Amino acid sequence: MDHRLQKHIDSLVSRYPELSVCEMDIKKAYDILEDSYSHDGKLLIAGNGGSAADSEHIAGELMKRFKIPRPVPESFKEKLISVDPVRGELLSMNLERGLMAIPLVAHEALSTAYINDVDGLGVFAQQLYGFGRAGDVFLGISTSGNSKNVLSATVVARALGIKVIGLTGKNGGELANVSDVAIKVPATETFMIQEMHLPVYHCLCLMLEDRFFGE
Numbered sequence: 001m002d003h004r005l006q007k008h009i010d011s012l013v014s015r016y017p018e019l020s021v022c023e024m025d026i027k028k029a030y031d032i033l034e035d036s037y038s039h040d041g042k043l044l045i046a047g048n049g050g051s052a053a054d055s056e057h058i059a060g061e062l063m064k065r066f067k068i069p070r071p072v073p074e075s076f077k078e079k080l081i082s083v084d085p086v087r088g089e090l091l092s093m094n095l096e097r098g099l100m101a102i103p104l105v106a107h108e109a110l111s112t113a114y115i116n117d118v119d120g121l122g123v124f125a126q127q128l129y130g131f132g133r134a135g136d137v138f139l140g141i142s143t144s145g146n147s148k149n150v151l152s153a154t155v156v157a158r159a160l161g162i163k164v165i166g167l168t169g170k171n172g173g174e175l176a177n178v179s180d181v182a183i184k185v186p187a188t189e190t191f192m193i194q195e196m197h198l199p200v201y202h203c204l205c206l207m208l209e210d211r212f213f214g215e
């Protein structure tokens with residue numbers, strides 16, 4: 001792996017030595033994401049409770065600058081100038097390029113209506129079916145690896161040609177079995193698993209940002 005990207009993993013492992021067991025799987029997950037983003041794909045993310053918050057957090061890191069400024073291309077700025085009816089005023093916008101990431105835990109009106117009218121367990125599957133396209137990536141976050149609404153979404157992912165990354169606890173659960181790669185952090189207690197998920201996904205976001213927006 002490029003030393004520029006490896007440095008993020010080295011930093012992760014120096015801060016969290018227990019996560020060294022995840023190194024290979026983090027690299028595999030990175031490769032899947034890099035390939036998807038290189039071909040105009042996107043990331044769809046789902047999880048429950050604390051992992052729902054993580055889903056939103058990840059989208060936030062990817063959709064705008066994390067550490068590196070991501071200026072929009074000059075050609076697009078020129079388009080902004082050409083369509084700005086009140087020259088200058090709107091150009092104070094500081095748009096940034098994003099890596100497209102959609103948290104399937106958002107969209108409350110859609111989710112609550114689907115859960116209420118159709119099927120509680122299909123809430124992520126329905127959104128994945130709507131938003132997902134072949135070549136995208138689904139990231140399922142589950143400390144147990146057995147949350148049925150996340151597992152249902154993996155079935156839809158397979159049917160659509162969407163690769164699945166699982167982020168789980170040590171035991172992996174069913175999610176690890178149905179993922180293209182499962183990052184199983186070495187903890188078994190829900191809150192401790194969640195505490196290890198954060199540095200793992202930060203590392204992936206840093207690697208992707210460096211790849212697509214670094215020098």
Ligand SMILES: O=C(CO)[C@@H](O)[C@H](O)[C@H](O)[C@H](O)COP(=O)(O)O
Pocket residue numbers: 048049050051141142143144145146147190191194
């Ligand atoms: O944040 C916490 C516990 O720390 C809880 O909200 C927790 O995320 C919820 O119980 C989830 O429903 C657990 O689901 P999962 O991680 O096993 O898929």
